[in-house]
Amino acid sequence: MNSDDDGLWAGDRQQPLTISDVAKAAGVGESTVSRVLRGKGSVSDEARERVLAAAKHLGYVPNRIAGTLASAGSKLVALVIPSVTNIVFADVLSGAAPILNGLGHQAVFAVTDYDQELEEELIESMLAWRPSGLIVAGVEHSGRSVSMMRGAGIRIAEILDTDSPGLDIVVGYSNLEAGRMSARFLASRGRRKIGYVGHDLQRDRRAAKRHEGFCQTLLGLGLHLADAEILPSLSSIELGRDGLAALLDRSPDLDAVYFANDDLAIGGLFHCMAHGIAVPERLALMGYNGLDVARLAPRPLSTIRTPRRLIGEMAAKLVCSREPSGVYDVGLELIEGATV
Amino acid sequence: MNSDDDGLWAGDRQQPLTISDVAKAAGVGESTVSRVLRGKGSVSDEARERVLAAAKHLGYVPNRIAGTLASAGSKLVALVIPSVTNIVFADVLSGAAPILNGLGHQAVFAVTDYDQELEEELIESMLAWRPSGLIVAGVEHSGRSVSMMRGAGIRIAEILDTDSPGLDIVVGYSNLEAGRMSARFLASRGRRKIGYVGHDLQRDRRAAKRHEGFCQTLLGLGLHLADAEILPSLSSIELGRDGLAALLDRSPDLDAVYFANDDLAIGGLFHCMAHGIAVPERLALMGYNGLDVARLAPRPLSTIRTPRRLIGEMAAKLVCSREPSGVYDVGLELIEGATV
DNA sequence: TCACCCAATGGCAGCGCTGCCAATAGCCAG
DNA sequence: CTGGCTATTGGCAGCGCTGCCATTGGGTGA
Incomplete structure (x- = not known):
């Protein structure tokens, strides 16, 4: 038995667990473990239980890096925004993040500080992670940013502005x-x-x-x-x-x-x-x-x-979908308030 | 010549570019391309230029997923926070993100909505990306969260609270x-x-x-x-x-x-x-x-x-460093204001 | 001149997983 | 009973890159 419960400090670690450790422990093949863990393909109840038990016992956490490389389809979605402290973008994030998680995706983000050159650089580093989608603020980007986004072969959602044409999906208002x-x-x-x-x-x-x-x-x-x-x-x-x-x-x-x-x-x-x-x-x-x-x-x-949270939610949903390209205008609402 | 400049829409894409395409185009070996692109190992100026030119010409973007898998050292840092709309955490993010980017890392984040069970789940999905570090709000986590974090063999920074002992690095105040x-x-x-x-x-x-x-x-x-x-x-x-x-x-x-x-x-x-x-x-x-x-x-x-931005910056820096485990107390400042 | 060293380079295994295929076993209609 | 199916399973190539090792072609000091 692995005395895994205490005494370990960050750093002192045996060699990492892999799917084949689990397979061995469960007495099945690697493919079966993979099938169980992803809930795909048919597996007998007995095998499933053995695998689950073994995985839990060992404390196995699948390696998504390897999974992504093998399956070509990444579960990352990249977000490129000008600022996080500006509530507008924080709201977008807070709309997008739960939706992405719900769809089994993870959000990677980067902050451009309203700088188009930095944006270009960050889009490049984001694409290096081969995300399955990219959500980016605004519809105006450097030429190289545009060709990188086009060339990436992934869904792109441009948000918060519908006043210029977009590359794929546009979610926002005028x-x-x-x-x-x-x-x-x-x-x-x-x-x-x-x-x-x-x-x-x-x-x-x-x-x-x-x-x-x-x-x-x-x-x-x-x-x-x-x-x-x-x-x-x-x-x-x-x-x-x-x-x-x-x-x-x-x-x-x-x-x-x-x-x-x-x-x-x-x-x-x-x-x-x-x-x-x-x-x-x-x-x-x-x-x-x-x-x-x-x-x-x-x-x-x-x-x-401005329905910012909604924009985040919609962008997240659309970027993971096969909906056709197009402009999704969420509209604006005048608040009369008491200062006019 | 690749007419790469226009006419492509999200989706219609030739097969993806790999390092060996660049190697072929530059007339060098894959290893040399890899060395050039990572700036590691010795390469002649001539080879370097040829590689750079070829990469640019083809519009090659390295695949970090593959790179990470091969080198075992990921360039992702995970952030797990209760909320993004709460300015406190937005400030932390805005401190951490630029530092991480500056160190060549990417930030992945997830929002727990102050829910410890969700936190546990999200920590697990984050660890699946084999980040090189994890920044998490608070020092109180579920037992399974704690053992996962311990078992991950990576730097952990717990932030915004120094009142209970932490796992590795703690940055915050009392x-x-x-x-x-x-x-x-x-x-x-x-x-x-x-x-x-x-x-x-x-x-x-x-x-x-x-x-x-x-x-x-x-x-x-x-x-x-x-x-x-x-x-x-x-x-x-x-x-x-x-x-x-x-x-x-x-x-x-x-x-x-x-x-x-x-x-x-x-x-x-x-x-x-x-x-x-x-x-x-x-x-x-x-x-x-x-x-x-x-x-x-x-x-x-x-x-x-509370110096939230600073906490984000420090946590980012520390989590990427080899500094010893410990508590970094950033202190608090009383603002007298005019409401007392 | 020769043994030696080093910068520069290419080849290739293998990171951990998934997709595909083949193998096996059980089951049913003919 | 037998062939044909389906459900279940394991094996293994290969995703794109990096780490390691071997190789090459010069310099260099004795």
Whole structure:
């Protein structure tokens, strides 16, 4: 009997267990063990039980690396996202991970930090694991990224943006339309001197599209962006607070501000609360994403809710499926809130 | 010449490229290709260039599955965490992922949803990928989880809790001490009728330890928890808001409330702001974690900052190193804020 | 000049598993 | 009874790569 229960420390380990150890212990062939462990092919109940007992007794954990190599079909799905701390992507992950596990897959992920070159590099390292699918944020990628993804021969899901054509599966919503909705909403509430607070639009292409849609629609309504504060770094509550302060400093007569997202907008709202600026009477604020913190703030933020978790779930499901290529638009929901 | 640049769609793919295709194209042996691609062993400059050119021309992406199987040393590191949407773990991931990538590793992750049975299952699937290291939240695991981790013969880092002994590497801080600090702080500011709002302590063991430390210290100071609202689900801003409302409804004379974490505390703060409860004059609020949103709220929250990103970074580094087993305590920082 | 050493290289076994095929045994209709 | 089936099983090649070993072709010091 293997005194496996105690006394071992990381590192001191006998040689690794293989399927043939289990086969020997159970008195069957390797193929039978494999069949039992994968639940494929026909095995007698007796053999099955013997194998299961032996595997449990030995503490055998199958080696998926070997299994994948032998069977060509990997059970890994790669996720390439710009950030984990941004709740948007965390929500996507939290939607995708359980679905993938439920389908017997494992999630591998990498964080691009909104950098297209890094994205390219990371896509390459991900593909080296021969995943069965790849989920990647956005539809805009470097040329080499695109050819690698095409050449990989696997399902690709591009998420969170439906404004440009995708390679295979696209799950998301129109950022352009989100910008337009926001402009229409502010205008319909009588706002005329509208400002914008956003972060680096070069890197965050989806925010750039919202900005574009917003400006388009304003122009169509005979309005225009009165002022804009574009901050050089990534979005955060702090940036929104300071950005709004700077914007109002320069253009004190604005009657509304559109933020690139809820993080920034919450920062703006906090600024107003701390400085006694009446929201929405004197200044309307509008965000984007529909975060919890925005909904639950003392004054609920006007924003647009994006079904991020759902996007993660759908992308995970689709990437493991044989559904046809195409665009899956999950839509957007305007949250009127109380800041406009 | 391979017209590889366009016209391919996911799915229609010639047979996969292998190292021997590259070898043939470059007119060298497979071993040489392998040496070039891994930068190991000596290769003439001429051969190196030929190989690199051939690989690039063919669009070859090495197969890490095969490489791992052949070399026994995997380049995967597994992360098992309770949640991704909880910023705490997202921060850990965002600290760990870049470090792992920098060391040539890939991160695989799984989400336990604070469920020890699921954790056990997920640890098993993770180990099936023969990772070179495993990072797991907390130091309390099921017996089978423990023996699997011990038996895996890899580095294990247990994070975010140093209150119980670990298997190999432990990176975190004392949750007990965090609870004690909070109790001392509230007491030192003259608070005497102290309540608690928390979530399911059965599932979140670290929150339970803070609660324990908090109560201990109160007793040591001749005080005690006047009332507690334990909510059955996971923490969220909403839960904190509703929890505080319920608590005050029952015990309107409390002069301070300790929350299991900042999410709940922010919810509490929002409740107070929306209902005109003067903070901290009439009611002091104390959270835990030091989130951005807490620091930047109109009234900065009194809380304890946990260096989560750093923990992710350290765990990643240590798990890939040969440093001795041990406890790495990163400490805690009391943020006085303005709600106590 | 010769024995020796070393950089550079190719060949090939084998990592642990799965897919395929052949072998065996039991069973039933003819 | 016998051939034909099916259910069950074991053997073994091979997935693509790396580790190890053998080989080659020069340098080098004595």
